[in-house]
Amino acid sequence: MNTALDRAVRVFCERGYHATSIGDLTAAMGLATGSIYKAFRDKHAVFLAAFERYTAIRQAQTRSAAARGTNGRERVRNVLLSYVEHSQGSEGRRGCLVVGSAVELSTVDSGIAARVTAQLRTNENFIAGLIREGLADGSIPDHVDADDTARLMICMTQGLRVVGKARLPLDGERLIGVAMKLLA
Numbered sequence: 340m341n342t343a344l345d346r347a348v349r350v351f352c353e354r355g356y357h358a359t360s361i362g363d364l365t366a367a368m369g370l371a372t373g374s375i376y377k378a379f380r381d382k383h384a385v386f387l388a389a390f391e392r393y394t395a396i397r398q399a400q401t402r403s404a405a406a407r408g409t410n411g412r413e414r415v416r417n418v419l420l421s422y423v424e425h426s427q428g429s430e431g432r433r434g435c436l437v438v439g440s441a442v443e444l445s446t447v448d449s450g451i452a453a454r455v456t457a458q459l460r461t462n463e464n465f466i467a468g469l470i471r472e473g474l475a476d477g478s479i480p481d482h483v484d485a486d487d488t489a490r491l492m493i494c495m496t497q498g499l500r501v502v503g504k505a506r507l508p509l510d511g512e513r514l515i516g517v518a519m520k521l522l523a
Contacts, residue, residue: 340378343368347389352433355443356386390451393436394458400425401465411473412522415492418466419518422496423511431503438500463493470522479522488521 346367350359361382365372379385404421408414425431437458445452467489473479495518502509 341392343370344389344392347385348393348436349433351386351389352393352436352439355439356382357443387450387454390436390440390454394454397425397437398461401462405465405469410476410478411469411471412478412519414469415466415473415479415522416515416519418469419492419496419515420511422499423509423515426499426503427509427511431500431509432506434504435497435500438497438504441497459493459497462496463489466492473522483522491521492518 346369347364350363350367354363359382361372361375364370364382364385365375368375370378375385379388401418401421404417405414408417425435437455440451441455441459445455467485470479470483470485470488474481474483474485499509499514
């Protein structure tokens, strides 16, 4: 099931919800139309399952990147670098399901809007926690506001995903260097 959902994620990221047909999903997931309807009821249910799968994988990747740091500042930097990495190449061109859902569906589907908002808040709270860790361990100066800085970093990270989808080049080290000045 996870393999089929990973394939559905790919299609939804690349094409968006509205441009994805059940035929696209059956071809990508390797399932017959009847099997999709039996397992998920409809395209919307496939999308919800794919969204949950995508956010779980991305959260694990983000937490893994953070764990490679030895203090709060390094953990934030690693998270930002992870966003740059996932915003480039084929994955960057494919796009982010959270960003795509925010743009395409949030104004017309309150359930998706709630999921997008919850995911963005989860990501923001995670970054704020890393900043607080840096404040506590001394790697981030006391004048830095954890919540405001985390909000700005979420705006930046989601913007990275948009820029990656648009296929604009990203000089990750330079961009992250500028972002890290927020923690100076």
